[in-house]
Amino acid sequence: MKICYYPGCTLKTKAKELDRYARASAAALGVEMEEIENWQCCGAVYPMARDEIATKLSAVRALDYAKAHGGKLLTLCSACHNVIKRTNDDMANDADIRARANNYLKLETPYSGETKVVHYIEMLKNIVGFDNIAKKVVKPLNRKVGAYYGCLLLRPNKVMAFDNPENPTVIEEFIRAIGGTPVAYPFRNECCGAYVSLKNKDLTKRRCNMILESAKEKGAEEIVTACPLCLYNLQKNSDNALPVVYFTELLAEALGVKND
Amino acid sequence: MTKQNQIENITRLSGTDPKKCMKCGKCSGRCPAYKDMDIKPHQFVMYLEKGKIEKLLASKAIWNCLSCMECVERCPRGVAPAGVVEAVRDTVKRAIGGNGIKAEDIPPIVDEFIPQQLLVSAYRKYNK
Numbered sequence: 328m329k330i331c332y333y334p335g336c337t338l339k340t341k342a343k344e345l346d347r348y349a350r351a352s353a354a355a356l357g358v359e360m361e362e363i364e365n366w367q368c369c370g371a372v373y374p375m376a377r378d379e380i381a382t383k384l385s386a387v388r389a390l391d392y393a394k395a396h397g398g399k400l401l402t403l404c405s406a407c408h409n410v411i412k413r414t415n416d417d418m419a420n421d422a423d424i425r426a427r428a429n430n431y432l433k434l435e436t437p438y439s440g441e442t443k444v445v446h447y448i449e450m451l452k453n454i455v456g457f458d459n460i461a462k463k464v465v466k467p468l469n470r471k472v473g474a475y476y477g478c479l480l481l482r483p484n485k486v487m488a489f490d491n492p493e494n495p496t497v498i499e500e501f502i503r504a505i506g507g508t509p510v511a512y513p514f515r516n517e518c519c520g521a522y523v524s525l526k527n528k529d530l531t532k533r534r535c536n537m538i539l540e541s542a543k544e545k546g547a548e549e550i551v552t553a554c555p556l557c558l559y560n561l562q563k564n565s566d567n568a569l570p571v572v573y574f575t576e577l578l579a580e581a582l583g584v585k586n587d
Numbered sequence: 588m589t590k591q592n593q594i595e596n597i598t599r600l601s602g603t604d605p606k607k608c609m610k611c612g613k614c615s616g617r618c619p620a621y622k623d624m625d626i627k628p629h630q631f632v633m634y635l636e637k638g639k640i641e642k643l644l645a646s647k648a649i650w651n652c653l654s655c656m657e658c659v660e661r662c663p664r665g666v667a668p669a670g671v672v673e674a675v676r677d678t679v680k681r682a683i684g685g686n687g688i689k690a691e692d693i694p695p696i697v698d699e700f701i702p703q704q705l706l707v708s709a710y711r712k713y714n715k
């Protein structure tokens with residue numbers, strides 16, 4: 328099966344592993360990730376102000392491309408997913424933003440939110456199936472892993488509809504499917520400090536230490552994330568209570584394709 | 588811009604109706620940046636409703652809000668305190684000299700691991 332894929336700027340630079348392990352694992356699971364043409368950076372944060380249109384156009388362009396190429400757009404970075412999915416919701420449900428964005432783009436057929444935005448984890452769960460993944464595991468993890476969801480996959484839930492934002496379980500199900508033991512801990516859906524680490528490092532550090540210590544206390548041996556900024560903050564703006572890796576790395580390891 | 592214009596503009600940008608707030612404080616109770624917010628999320632909504640615009644525009648909280656959407660998720664009245672914070676920050680940064688980060692401050696804090704995502708998101712949030 329082929330699916331349009333939006334990698335985003337960081338997955339081409341500092342988060343190459345997130346992308347590489349995702350592609351190798353998808354191939355092993357029979358999914359071909361087809362990078363879309365001429366994608367542009369999504370802007371990394373969803374612009375909330377009602378008059379922001381230009382900052383949403385790169386997301387709309389990617390969505391419109393996917394509309395004509397299978398109707399689904401696969402995302403991997405949590406931030407790209409958040410920006411593209413929320414922009415898509417605007418295009419589907421907000422007549423004012425839709426009209427103004429289409430005025431800019433002058434597409435042959437106006438875009439109205441037709442594309443379905445799918446995060447890689449959702450692809451694993453709903454398209455491949457965790458049970459099918461479990462059957463393809465050659466090297467079960469056999470260790471205790473804490474899922475770190477952060478903010479971007481979960482909130483606002485009304486739009487993201489990823490999982491229960493207060494008590495998510497899908498990444499725990501994923502960890503179980505690849506032979507690991509998921510460890511639930513209270514701060515797994517709390518913010519790492521995000522972009523504020525550039526202006527107020529101390530705030531980020533307090534957040535990250537709290538998250539890592541909470542996971543450690545519950546017995547986790549490592550933490551997985553889908554977000555390059557969460558990974559950076561948890562690794563570089565903390566006292567490193569636990570190692571942090573991308574979830575795709577563990578998937579590739581379990582599927583035996585880590586070195587492909 | 589008159590003060591009334593400014594109130595209307597920030598309300599419009601925020602996409603939220605401050606009158607719907609019932610002042611329960613749940614948004615602030617959940618805010619992970621609470622300690623660093625000189626004006627708390629529920630106060631952003633309240634000050635906007637009461638027209639205390641000068642206080643909002645002078646707040647440090649606009650630079651510490653994480654856009655984590657916890658306040659939006661928890662509000663039982665469908666208010667978006669984060670939308671108000673962003674509308675105030677946008678109003679401040681869109682003025683001449685209003686940017687929150689200076690380009691020359693970036694190189695010294697960039698290490699070899701810093702993801703593009705951090706620089707892009709900080710620039711988008713803090714600068715026009």
Ligand code: SF4
Nearest residue numbers: 618652653655656658
């Ligand atoms: S979005 Fe900002 S104000 Fe709202 S809970 Fe998060 S940090 Fe606090």
Ligand code: SF4
Nearest residue numbers: 608609611612614662
């Ligand atoms: S949670 Fe909602 S209703 Fe309660 S104080 Fe905050 S904005 Fe007002």
